[in-house]
Amino acid sequence: MSTALVWFRQDLRCSDNPAFAAACNHHQFVVPLYIQDNQTLLLGEAQKWWIHHSLLALKQKLRQHGLTLVLRRGVATEIITQLVREHSIDAVYWNRCYEPAAIACDFMIKESLEKKEIQVFTSNASLLNEPWEIKNKSGDYYKVFTPYWKHCLKQHHHEQPICIQGNPHGVDVYGDQLSDWFLLPKKINWAAEFGQHWQPGEDGAQMRLDAFISDRLRGYKEARNVPAKSATSTLSPHLHFGEISPWKIRTAIDFAMLDKNGDLASADRFLSEIGWREFSYHLLYHFPALPYANFKPQFDAFPWKNDAQHIESWKRGLTGYPIVDAGMRELWRTGYMHNRVRMIVASFLTKHLLVDWRIGADWFLTTLLDADLANNSASWQWVAGSGADAAPYFRIFNPIIQSEKFDPTGEYIRRWVPELANIASKWIHQPSRAPKDELGLIIGRDYPAPIVEHEQARKLALMQYRLIRNKTQAV
Template identity: 55%
Template sequence: MTTIVWFREDLRLSDNPALFEAAERGDVLPVFVLENPDHCGETHPLGGASQWWLHHSLESLEGALGGLLLRCGDARIAIPALVQETGASAVYWNRCYEPRAIERDTDIKADLKQRGVEVRSFKAGLLHEPWELETKSGGPFKVYSPFWRAAQQKTVDKPLPRPGELRLAPMPGGESLSDLGLLPKKPNWAAGWDDIWQPGEQGAMARLKSFLGNDLKGYGELRNRPDLPNVSRLSPHLHFGEISPRQIHHETGLAEEEVDGLEKDAAKFISEIGWREFSYHLLYHFPTLPHTNFKPAFDAYPWRESADDLIAWQKGRTGYPIVDAGMRELWQTGYMHNRVRMIVASFLIKHLRLDWRHGEAWFRDTLVDADLANNSASWQWVAGSGADAAPYFRIFNPMSQGAKFDSEGTYVRKWVPELAALDTAFIHAPFDAPHAALEKVGVRLGDTYPKPIVEHFAARDAALAGYEAVKRGGEEAA
C-alpha cells in the first residue's frame, strides 16, 4: 500500500509523525508542492530569503530520503491528481496553522475522503495544538504569561525517531529543484550565505547541539547582547520544520540534567519557544492577525506615509547606528539579532510613525526565518496594537539601547564599518560627537554616514501624541 506523505513545513525525517506512520503502513511517496501565490489566493507569500532557504532545505531532504517528488501548482489540484496518477490509497501530512493553509487542507481532506482515500494529519510543528489550551472561561488566551503557565502544565510528547525502514514507492515525473526558481540570480543577493547557514535537518541538529554545549549558559542575560553568540539561531530551522519544538524541548532538558546551574537559562530558552507557541495560538484563533490591528482602537492611529523614510530604514541609512547595523545585518545575512529586531521595529513604528504592516512585509521578504505567526504577533506587540502588547508609551531610545546592549560598539562596528574607527563614547550617537572627533576618523555626517532622518525627542513626542488618539478612540468605543 502506497501512502503519499505531503511535506510542507516539516522538512525532516526525525520526529515526523506523518512520515513515521506512513512508513509503518507500507511504501512511501514523499512529495513537496510549491504553490504559486497568484493562483492560490496567498496574501502573505514566501519571501525571497525564505525561498533561498527552502531550496537548500529541499535539497537536503531529498538527499536524506533518497528521493523527493517536486510538483508546482495549487495543492488542491496537485494532491488529488497525484493520488489518481499513482493509485495511492492514503495521504498523510503534518498540520499547518496559517489561515489559508487550514482552508486549503480542509478542502483537500474533504475531496480525498470523498474519493475513498484515507487521510490523516498530525501534530508536528508545535508542542501543543492551538485548541488544546484555553482559559478558565473556555476561550483562547490573549496574554502570554497565563498561556505559558497553562502550557507548562501539559506533558510534552517525546520526539519520534526516524522511521526504522523507509521504502520509497515508484516515483512519477516531477519538477527538478532548479525548475522551482527559488534561488536569486541577477543579482545574487544571497552570495556568501552558504558560509553562514547550513539549511536542512543535519544543520539544524548541529546548530542545536552547538548552542546547548557552548552558549546556553548565561543565555538569560546574554541573549540581549548582539555582540555575543548566546542565541540559538534555530528560528529558520524551526520555521521550515528541519527540527521540531519537541526535539528542542527534549534536548534542552537533557542538557539541563547534564550540567549544573543551567536551570534558569534553560527555562528562559524554552520560554522563547513558548512565545512561538503563543503566536500560533493567536494566529489560529484570530486569523486576521497578520493584517488587522488586534486591538481595533489602533485603527485610529495617525500613521505617516513616507517612501523616503521607509527606504532609509530598509537600507540601514537612518543615522542611528544600532538601527542601521540591524537593518544591514538583515540584508547581508537574512537574519537579525532578536534584541535589535525590537529596536528597529520600535524605530519604524514610533520614531518614523510608519504602519507596522510595512515592517512586517519587509521582514517577511528578507528574513530566512520569516514566520507568519511570529512575525505578525511580534510586530503588533511592538506597535502596542497586539495581544499582550508592550505598553504604547515604551519608546526605545536607540542611543541608550545601543549603549546598554552593545557597550563597546562591537556590533555596530561590524555592520556599519564607516563608523568603525569612531571613539566608543560616540559610536551610538555620532551626531553628538565633536567635529574634530569625526574629522579625525574620516566621518562626515551627511556624506560618509547619514545624519539622523528624525530627531529622537521630537519623534517621541509625536508618537505619544498619536497614541493619545488611540487612547481616546478606545475610551469612546468603551
C-alpha cells in the same frame, strides 16, 4: 500492497517526522511530495534561497531511505488529486500547518480525498501544543503570554519521536527539476553571504542545537540580549521550515538539565522563547486576521505618516541611528537580525517614524530567512502596541540608550556599519553629536545625519497615541 503519499511542507526532515514515519511503517510504497504552492504558505524572497537548499538536503535524506522526492508546482488540491488517481494511492499523510490559508486548503483536500475513500492521516510535527488545546478557565483562548505559558508547562504529554521501522519502496513518479524553479537569485546575488552563516536542512538544525547546548545555553538568560555575542540558538529558520521539532529541542534541553551544574534559569528562559513561538501560533489560529488587522481595534484610527523617504532610509540602514542601521544591514546581508535589535528597529519604525507596522512586517517577511507569519505578525503588533499582551505604546525605546545598554563598546555597530568602524567608542551610539574634528568622517556625507530627532519624534508619537486613546474613550 498499498501506496502512501507523504506531503512535505513545513516539516522538511525525515527523522522525528510523524507523517513520514507513519507512512513508511504502514505501506509498501511511499511517494514523498513537495509542492510549491504560492497561494497557501508564505515564502518570502530570502526564503527561496533557504527552501532551495533545504529541499536538496531533504532529497538526500530521502535517498538514504531509497525514496525520491517528487517536486511539483501549482495548486496543491489539484496536484494531490491527480497523483492519487494516476498512481492508485491508498492513503495521504501530512503534518498540519497553521497559517489560515493552509488550514483552509487542508480542509478542502481532506474532504475531497475522503469523498473518494482515500484515507487521510494528519499529525502535529511543529508545536508543543496545538493552538486549540490550550484554553483558559472560561474556555476561551489566552491573550496574555504568562498565564498561557504556565498552562502549557503543566501539560506533560511529551510526544515521543516515532521510529521508522518499515522499509518501503519508491514509485516512479514524474517530478520537476529543482533548478527549473529558479529559487536562487540570478542577476544580483543578494544571497551571496547566506551560505557563510547557514546550513539549511535537518543536519544543519541538529548541529545548531548541539552547538547551542554545549557552548551557549549556560549564560543564555543574560547574554541573549547582547547582539554582538552569538548567544542565542539561531534555530529560528530551522524551526520555521520544520527541519527540527520543538519536542526534540525541549527533550535535549531537559536532558542537558540533568547535569547538576546546569544553568536552570537559562534553560527556563530559552524554553519560554519557544513558548512565545507557541503563543504566536495560538494567537494566529484564534485571530486569523493577525497579519493585517490590529488586534486592538483602537489602533485602526492611528494616523500613520508612512513617509516614503523615511521608509527607504530604514530599509537601507541609513537612518543616522547606528544601532538601527546596523540591524537593518545585518538583516540584508545575513537574512537574520538579533531579537533585541528587531525590537529596536521595529519600535523606531512605528514610533519614531510613525510608519504602519504592516509595512515593517512586510519588509521582514521579504528579507528574513526565518520569516514566519505567526511570529512576525505577533511580534510586530507587540512592538507597535496594537497586539495582544503588547508593549504599551507610550513605552518608546530610546535607540541611543538601547544601543549604549546592549552594545556598550559598539562592537555590533562596527561589524555592520563599516563607515563607523574606527570612530571613538564615546561617539559610536550618536556620531552626529561628536565635534567634527574628533570623528574622522563627515556626517551627512560619509554617514547620514539622523532622519528624525529622538525627543521630537517621541513627543509626536505620544501625542498621536493620546489622540486615538481619547477618541476610543469618547466612543
